[in-house]
Amino acid sequence: MNWNLPNVTIGILGGGQLARMSAYAASRLGMRVAILEAEENSPAGQISAYEFSGKWSDRELLKRFAAASDVITLENEFVDSQILRELEALGKPVYPSALTLALVQDKARQKQTIASAGLPVPAFARVQQAAEVEKFAAEYGYPLVLKARRNGYDGRGNFTIMNAADIEEGFIRLGAPERSLMVEQYISFSKELALMVARNLRGESAVYPLVETVQKNHICHIVTTPAAVPPSVAEKAAEIGRKAIESIGGIGIYGIEMFLTADNRVVINELAPRPHNSGHYSIEACRTSQFENHLRAVLNLPLGSPDLIAPAAMVNLLGTNNAPVSAKGMEKALAVPGANIHIYGKKDSRPGRKMGHITALAPGGTVADALKIAQEAAGYLEF
């Protein structure tokens, strides 16, 4: 790849907020973006040079999208990896590759790969029958987490099993036997942690600061950084994150969700092969945002510094109404000094839908100072 920069076009499968924020980063570098999304006028399509609308399964559309793109990436890991294979067959570099994506999409294969690299994951097993879960429980005890191996996100596809009597319900709820399942040891965590890793084809990695995440109804709600953990934990987490992305041959940016156990061990929960909600803070708080480093990585360019500029906090803005988008309380939120308000350009609000986020920095202050600003502003807003 020998680009005549800045004259490159990044093709992105998907036109939501992750693609939109990637598009800002591309624009800043003078590059162009092509969006492939079901509907016109998507959050990213609105601000991109090229917009292709229709089904991803439409071969002709896919060809036109590929023809407009110099390199192709995605914002959603639930793309059929066959589509990535077709794009690769059209001669375009695609990151994550079809191979990496297929591996990440199957949570059992994902965990197996990470574990084989000597990295810490919860004990797990592929299961097809209740008896296999009981056998696993005999070794690891209850509670356990039953998971669909594919297509789970924001808590959907998970079912906690408190004792043997729950197993049958879990199988039914998660759609077995049509869907393949796995069972995992339940990790009693003291904190949920995450970090972003960018990696390019040259094998260079940029590891972002460790963050603490707070989930609400299984959706990322609050992110703060630096995480309040001993330095040895942060170093270990950075090493684990970097090696995990190497183990799956990851190119681009990846989110790594981790648990911190009561005895300060770090255990990998899941990987996301794309920009991640837990990395949005990096737009203002890091020397290079996750979105810019994603572009640099897929273009095989030198990665930017992921260093933190100041303690930071991010709070998600979720929809509560079923209605055309309207940000009630915006005037009050704008009046909070230091609150960086991001609204994603979605046409309609829905309960629980990610409509935007707020990031605040506390130069010379603490994470708590930053969180106070972000929460105050978020508290005024209703979508």
Place this chain on the structure above:
Amino acid sequence: MNWNLPNVTIGILGGGQLARMSAYAASRLGMRVAILEAEENSPAGQISAYEFSGKWSDRELLKRFAAASDVITLENEFVDSQILRELEALGKPVYPSALTLALVQDKARQKQTIASAGLPVPAFARVQQAAEVEKFAAEYGYPLVLKARRNGYDGRGNFTIMNAADIEEGFIRLGAPERSLMVEQYISFSKELALMVARNLRGESAVYPLVETVQKNHICHIVTTPAAVPPSVAEKAAEIGRKAIESIGGIGIYGIEMFLTADNRVVINELAPRPHNSGHYSIEACRTSQFENHLRAVLNLPLGSPDLIAPAAMVNLLGTNNAPVSAKGMEKALAVPGANIHIYGKKDSRPGRKMGHITALAPGGTVADALKIAQEAAGYLEF
């Protein structure tokens, strides 16, 4: 103005880099942008929801542009103020207003207004004949600066008069008697300073940190902040800047260029009624960028904090070739940690054309540290 945020469209007259960076800020807040520019596919048009191409004097086009816009602003002060009057007559809020713009466009009226508010400007006089310049020289001595009252920028429209023998050449060079001229006392400055002021209809102002600027061939080349001046000078400059924008009834964002004299007096050189090159650093270095506060101001929303996050430096990237855009040295520049590279999406490079800029922060460090980063990266790049 009672907006249903974020559902507003900002109309911008002009589609260059200032409009482009304003469009990022609008997108981040979930707002839309309409661009009116001579050519399609302008730097801002590429990333805006609505793009209108054609002559600003085309009434029908102007009407369609106004119909798409909730509020209208500009990126270039050389718009015929009659066009702003027409837009105002179509019932749209326009900032800067036709009145403010007309006042700023005539450098003599601009200086007169500022001086009448009790603010320091160099001694000046409107001149039509050589004898008037000689009379002025008798009071203030040589050298003097002869200026075209209208349409001068980046040093064009200025002529330095060392003695009486230069006066005739100055009149000819600047196009008198067709063009109206003025003469100004030459200020022997120790530094050139600048700051941005945002002001909304409620009368609230946000005054940005004082910066030092270094010009090369009359074009802004380097900006650093905080300026290395005594605190009393920075306070005085902030007060002068805020009052100057009040004095012209400015709504939106304004750049104020100033001279620091050898005896630490601050004198206003010129105002720009729009986002300004000396404020680009604010994208990364301030809690709210000049572009976002411009949008907030023209929408009459609360202004964001202009506080500095860390010492910062900005270096412009000027074209050296007459050729389709190509950023030679981009790989090396990207490899400089902490260099935020901005490329404006212009199709062609021309010698002296502003093609982009680089901003660097030095959290916990000094302005010199930031400047070193920005200059190193800029040194690798050639357009």
